[in-house]
Amino acid sequence: MSYRVAVASSDGKYVNEHFGRAKQFLIFNVTDQQSEFYELRKNNPPCSREGHNDDQMSRTVELLADCKAVxxxxxxxxxxxxxxxxxxxxxxxxxxxxxxxxTFLKTK
Known part of the structure; x- marks a missing residue:
């Protein structure tokens, strides 16, 4: 069974982004044993130093609606x-x- 997982990363190498501040998500197709890069999705982050924007938070979640995990x-x-x-x-x-x-594949 295949599904998608989003990863918050600024550099494409390391998981280094807070969910609410992520400017992009790398999307992977995942099976029980492996993962393969699918696409990069740009995001307008919902959080800033002043707080978060509920409408933008909803848009960010919708951007990842086809993913099982982030x-x-x-x-x-x-x-x-x-x-x-x-x-x-x-x-x-x-x-x-x-x-x-x-790690995700071992713990899901």
Whole structure:
């Protein structure tokens, strides 16, 4: 069975973005044993130093609507709740993307 996983990364190598501040997400097609890069999705981050924008948070979650999970370096409780309502499970795995995906495959 194949599904998609989003990864919050600024450099394409490391999971280094807070969910609400991620300017892009790398999307991977994942099976029970492997992952393969699918596409890059640009994002207008919903969070700033002043707080977060609920409308933009909804747009970010919709951007990832076809994903089963999102791997991030950090995430707030509000974002966790919004993602959960859409059936997207967040994983906090700050690591090299390849290693984070391996950890995800072991823990899902």
């Amino acid at each position: 791997i991030v370096s950090q995430i707030g409780t509000g974002a966790i709740e919004v993602l959960s309502l859409k059936g997207i499970k967040p994983y906090v795995l700050p690591d090299f993307i390849e290693d984070a995906l391996k």
